[in-house]
Amino acid sequence: MTSAPNAPPQQTNPPDFARRARELGPMIEAAGVISDRERRLQPDVLEALHESGLYRMLLPEVYNGHEIAPREFFETIETVASFDASTAWCLCQANGCAMASAYLPAEAAQTIWGRDPRAVLAWGPGKAKAVVEGDGYRMSGNWAFASGGRHANWLGCLATIVEVDGTTRLGEDGQPRILTLLIPEDTVAWTEIWDVVGLRATGSDAYACADLYVPAAYAVARDEAEHRRCHGPLYRFPAMCLYAMGFSGTALGIAGSVLREFLELAGEKRPRLAKAVLRDSELVQSEVAQCEARLKAARSLLTSEIDDIWAAVLDSGELTVDQRMRIRLATTYAIHEAKQAVDVLYDAAGASAIFANGPYERRFRDIHTVAQQLQGRKSHFRTVGAYRLGHEPDLTVV
DSSP, X not given: OOSOTTSOOOOSSXXXXXXXXXXXXXXXXXXXXXXXXXXXXXXXXXXXXXXXXXXXXXXXXXXXXXXXXXXXXXXXXXXXXXXXXXXXXXXXXXXXXXXXXXXSOHHHHIIIIITOTTOOEEEOOEEEEEEEETTEEEEEEEEOOOTTGGGOSEEEEEEEEEOTTSOBOBOTTSSBOEEEEEEEGGGSEEEOOOOOSSOGGGOOXXXXXXXXXXXXXXXXXXXXXXGOOOOSGGGGSOHXXXXXXXXXXXXXXXXXXXXXXXXXXXXXXXXXXXXXXXGGOHHHHHHHHHHHHHHHHHHHHHHHHHXXXXXXXXXXXXXOHHXXXXXXXXXXXXXXXXXXXXXXXXXXXXXXXXXXXXXXXXXXXXXXXXXXXXXXXXXXXXXXXXXXXXXXXXXXXX
């Protein structure tokens, strides 16, 4: 259906998405304040993102997607985040969700993405059950933290499968069988819960449905190899790996923009009662150098791992557990190094950083929100360390 496992997708003139992101940057940045206030991306931004193809970077080519390499995806999300983190977050989430199309029956995937150039799928965790009924399921449940859900026209609903007799269906591992059922956005009831510190424009609200029938063709077993229908090398990666790359790119994009803003401020600002501008302070000079080293080192580690692992997957057609652990380590490290750099620069900027209409305040809130999300959990270091020390790998978080 798509390219062979050991060959990258073939496009005659593949688009440069990072360049497209840079071109859209001024508009994205200009909309950031009102998007943050309204907790929604602005319509003109959404239109431009669709027109540029940025919502389809990880979608299979067969469904009119671009199926790009992980490094390009990371760099594009990083670029968008340097202008606005919420926009980058929504793009990363939607692209990761679009990877589910590689596991859907072709007709369902064509209906959602192939026939609708503005298709966006979003989802969040929740509790639900889907009772077997004819050629489908009768589902009721509640879900939340649906990043970009307010900009989506399809929603994913993680649900436990229940047989007609009321018993829970079990998988081969003896655990309850869980599938993600895809439903039109207009079939749910929304609840606004996203009154938060940062990433406000992601509109990550809650949604619910009751007694909704969903055809079996729209129930997907995400990232299960036996259900994979698109076999390009990108789909050897679980979506979790691409989320990790994109959200760490979001963190690095935020931190890089804060560093650039601070370098400009340091040449102009003389703190009250100080005798010189910030750039002449030996403490500031040392802190700036260390922040730059943190960001460059974290980014270099991450891009080196992405490139090396991608090359290995192109060669072997498989992604190993060890490679997944390497991605988890490098992405988690990048998020926390970015957060540390922002904290140092925010402190060094003094009172200049506290104004709501300035270049620091929203980025400060956003980076701290990124680090609070699943991808930024410090427990990931323990997960990788335990694996390195011979314990069984925890594949639920890698």
